Amino acid sequence: MGEPPLLEIKDLGKRFPARAGREPPPWVIQGLSFAVRPGEFLTIIGPSGAGKSTLLNMIAQIDTVTAGEIVFDGQAVDAHDPRTLRPGVDRRIGYVTQDDNLLPWRTTIDNVLFPIEVQGRLNDETKAHAEMLVRAVGLAGYERYYPHELSGGMRKRAALIRTLAYDPPMILMDEPFGAVDAQTRMQLQADLLKLWELGRKTIIFVTHDITEAIALGDRALVLSRQPARIAAEHAIPIPRPRNVQDIFALEGFAAIYERIRAAIQ
Amino acid sequence: MTELTAPTIPETPALSRKWVVLGGRVLLAVSLLLAWEIGARSFGTIFFAPPLAVLARIGELAASGKLVQDIAATLRVSALGFVIACFAGVLLPFLLRRSPRVTDAVEPYIMATMGIPKYALAPWLILWFGIGDAPKLVVVVLMVFYIVFITTFAGIRAVDQRLINMARIAGASEMVISREIIWKSLLPFFFTGLKVALPRAVSATIVGEFLVASEGIGHYIEHSRQVSDTVGVFAGIVIATTLVLAINAVVNVIERRALSWRPVEREMEL
Numbered sequence: 001m002g003e004p005p006l007l008e009i010k011d012l013g014k015r016f017p018a019r020a021g022r023e024p025p026p027w028v029i030q031g032l033s034f035a036v037r038p039g040e041f042l043t044i045i046g047p048s049g050a051g052k053s054t055l056l057n058m059i060a061q062i063d064t065v066t067a068g069e070i071v072f073d074g075q076a077v078d079a080h081d082p083r084t085l086r087p088g089v090d091r092r093i094g095y096v097t098q099d100d101n102l103l104p105w106r107t108t109i110d111n112v113l114f115p116i117e118v119q120g121r122l123n124d125e126t127k128a129h130a131e132m133l134v135r136a137v138g139l140a141g142y143e144r145y146y147p148h149e150l151s152g153g154m155r156k157r158a159a160l161i162r163t164l165a166y167d168p169p170m171i172l173m174d175e176p177f178g179a180v181d182a183q184t185r186m187q188l189q190a191d192l193l194k195l196w197e198l199g200r201k202t203i204i205f206v207t208h209d210i211t212e213a214i215a216l217g218d219r220a221l222v223l224s225r226q227p228a229r230i231a232a233e234h235a236i237p238i239p240r241p242r243n244v245q246d247i248f249a250l251e252g253f254a255a256i257y258e259r260i261r262a263a264i265q
Numbered sequence: 266m267t268e269l270t271a272p273t274i275p276e277t278p279a280l281s282r283k284w285v286v287l288g289g290r291v292l293l294a295v296s297l298l299l300a301w302e303i304g305a306r307s308f309g310t311i312f313f314a315p316p317l318a319v320l321a322r323i324g325e326l327a328a329s330g331k332l333v334q335d336i337a338a339t340l341r342v343s344a345l346g347f348v349i350a351c352f353a354g355v356l357l358p359f360l361l362r363r364s365p366r367v368t369d370a371v372e373p374y375i376m377a378t379m380g381i382p383k384y385a386l387a388p389w390l391i392l393w394f395g396i397g398d399a400p401k402l403v404v405v406v407l408m409v410f411y412i413v414f415i416t417t418f419a420g421i422r423a424v425d426q427r428l429i430n431m432a433r434i435a436g437a438s439e440m441v442i443s444r445e446i447i448w449k450s451l452l453p454f455f456f457t458g459l460k461v462a463l464p465r466a467v468s469a470t471i472v473g474e475f476l477v478a479s480e481g482i483g484h485y486i487e488h489s490r491q492v493s494d495t496v497g498v499f500a501g502i503v504i505a506t507t508l509v510l511a512i513n514a515v516v517n518v519i520e521r522r523a524l525s526w527r528p529v530e531r532e533m534e535l
Contacts, residue, residue, distance in 0.1 A: 062430045088434035101431045105449050105526045115435035118445070148528045166435065 005035035006073060006170060006202050007059065013067030013227075014054055028054050030227035032068070036202055038169075043213035044206045045260065046223030052206040053098065055228065056172045059204070060095045061085045072170075091119060094168035096176045100159035102147040108158050109134065109143040115166040126165070133161040137191050153184035157191065164195060170202040177212070189215055189244045197241055210260050214238070215247045220256075222263045232263035314499040322500040331485075336508060338481035342398050343470040346405025347462070353406075354413030355455070358421050359443055379411045383469065387476055401473030408469040409462040416458030420451025453527070456520045463516065464509045471505055482508070 012032040018024040028051040036042050046052045057063035058079060059070060065079040073092070078084050088095065102111045112134060116126045134140060137157040147155055156176060163171055177188045189212065196203065207213050213220045217236050224231040238250055247253055298316055305313040326332040361368040383404050390400035424447050432442050474483025482505050489497025 060434055062434065087430065088436060091436040093434070095431075095434050097427065097431070099427060101425075101427050103428060103446070103449070105524075114432075114445075115437075118432065118435055118437040118441045146526045146528075 003038060004074065005071075006038045006040075007036040007204075008071040009034050009059075009068070010071065011068040012055070012058065012065060012070065014051065014058060014063075015066050027066075027227040030067075030229060032223075032229050034221055034230055034233075036170075036204060038202055039200045041196060041203045041205065041216060041218045043217030043220045044204065044223060045210060045213045045220055045264065046206070046208065046228060047225055047264070048208055050223045050225055051228040052208075052223065053174050056095065056174050056204070056206060060087060060093055060172055061089060062087045062095075088168070091115075091166065092168050092170060094163035094166070094171040096160055096163050096171065096173045098174050098176065098178055100147070100155040102155055102158055102162075104147050107144050107146055108139055108150065108154075111147070111158055112162045112165050115162060119166060121166070130161070130165045133165055133195070136195065137161055153180050153188060156180060156184075156188055160188075160192065161195075164199070164201075167199075168201075170204070173203060173205040175207050176205075178207075185212075186244055192216065193240075193242060193244065210257055210264075211247070213260070214253060214256055215242060215244045220260060222260060232260070234260055234263075311493065311495055314496040318496045319499045319503055322496050323504065326500065326504075332504070335480055335482050335485050336504065338478070339467065339470050339474065339483065339505075339508070342401045342473070342481070343405060343466045345398075346402045346470070347409050347466045349402075350406045350409035350462070350466075351413050351459070354410045354458075355417050357414060358418040359447070361418075362421055362443075362447070363439075375411075375414065379415075383407045384472060387473065391477060396477040400477065401470055404473055405466050405469045408465050412462040412465070413455070413458045416454045416461075417451060420454030421447060423454070424450045452523055456516070456524070459516055460513065463512055467505060467509050467512070 010033050012029055013027055014029040015027045016025050032055070034042075044052060044055075054063065058065050059072075061077065061079055062085065064082050064085065070077050070079055072089055077086070077089065103114065106114065109130070112130050113122065113127070116122050116130065131143075134143060137160070139154060139157055139161075142150060142154060147158070150158065160176060177185045180188065193216065205213075205216055214236055220234045220236060221230050222232040222234070223229070234256060236256060238247075238252055238256075242250075301313070301316050305315040310318075323332065326335075361371065386407070387400060387404060390403050394400045394403065428446050428450070429442055432446050437445065470481070471483035471486070474481040475487045478484040482501050486498050486501035486505075489495075489501065
């Protein structure tokens with residue numbers, strides 16, 4: 001526990017600007033604080049509309065902060081003014097959003113290579129790494145397909161490895177497996193854990209699914225309803241590597257599940 | 266697992282549908298030509314030139330080399346004006362995108378000047394530029410610019426902000442975002458603008474040639490009118506229409522290549 005946190009959120013607050021002639025809207029997030037250690041897999045559980053996406057948008061710096069402070073890698077980020085925002089703070093924060101946001105005019109492999117390409121790091125080594133990831137998530141054979149020719153689960157996989165391919169030390173994930181069926185979802189979770197075991201990046205994974213939060217995380221934070229604050233924190237001492245298929249049967253799962261469910265209510 | 270049986274689709278083979286469409290087209294073409302011929306016979310050849318005479322005239326023009334010369338003259342002005350207008354009409358929205366304030370300041374003026382009937386400027390432009398290609402060129406540029414500008418502007422406004430955020434987070438520069446995200450997303454808009462603007466570019470050139478020219482399709486039509494040569498007028502119109510259709514076909518091919526990723530029905534194309 002001695003190492004300094006990679007990310008520190010201090011007393012964070014967010015409210016969106018009022019529209020002309022209307023009351024200012026309520027705080028979406030208020031007095032939110034937590035820290036993430038390097039290499040930690042943190043899951044955040046919150047009800048729909050609790051401001052989970054807003055929180056990640058602020059950390060990724062595509063949205064401004066209204067109050068409080070974000071410290072990333074020992075440096076306070078100035079995120080109050082939209083003009084000083086630095087999205088993805090120098091490519092060190094990756095973001096896998098709810099929507100896959102694949103570029104419809106690029107094939108699978110070209111989508112995966114897009115960040116590497118715009119960063120000017122396209123070479124045999126990065127290409128080989130990207131191709132390895134494509135195979136690891138079962139997209140081999142679909143490299144030349146356009147996004148509209150892929151299934152929902154395949155698109156999620158492509159979006160996931162697009163971020164992994166350029167290797168940012170921290171990755172934010174906003175319910176990335178939200179809109180797929182239970183079977184595919186479990187497979188995607190297994191894929192993610194497998195990939196994480198390879199690289200052990202720092203991950204903040206937001207979800208409304210308690211089982212998912214337990215299956216994936218080292219630690220789970222529970223957000224309150226609006227304005228969002230940390231309502232509870234739970235360590236998840238289930239040993240790794242974990243098998244998401246039979247996570248329910250593991251010792252300790254039921255107790256953690258019950259405690260989190262109680263905290264949400 | 267039960268064995269999957271092939272779903273039974275009622276048998277209307279694509280082939281027969283294609284023939285029905287083709288047959289309909291041929292039928293329409295024949296009846297139009299017939300109406301044209303009947304028009305020529307009942308109104309007299311001063312008002313309606315018979316189709317075969319028009320065809321024969323086009324043949325004569327082609328043989329004498331005047332056809333190529335006139336098409337080249339019209340095409341020279343239309344194409345140059347079109348390229349200048351496209352370049353400006355695409356570049357300006359990209360520059361305005363960077364500053365919402367400048368956009369707000371400039372937009373009403375662009376909209377207001379768009380309302381000016383471009384042909385009304387022709388006499389004044391002749392005063393300024395004389396009777397060469399220049400006045401025609403200006404009218405063509407003005408005609409095409411607004412169409413390309415407005416469609417590009419609409420395209421930029423319609424770009425999915427989430428894709429731009431994704432690219433920013435990945436470390437893309439504004440230049441790369443303009444090229445890789447915004448330009449690629451607005452291509453369908455751009456091609457729509459091109460197809461609307463193309464016939465107008467040719468029309469504007471032809472109208473310009475009515476007023477000032479010594480060659481070109483418009484000049485040929487106007488000259489034929491002055492000497493009461495209705496066959497010549499009709500031949501000019503047919504040549505101009507064919508020219509527009511030919512250019513449109515070229516644009517369609519380019520569009521199909523550029524947008525080959527799109528999941529569109531091929532038959533939906535205009």
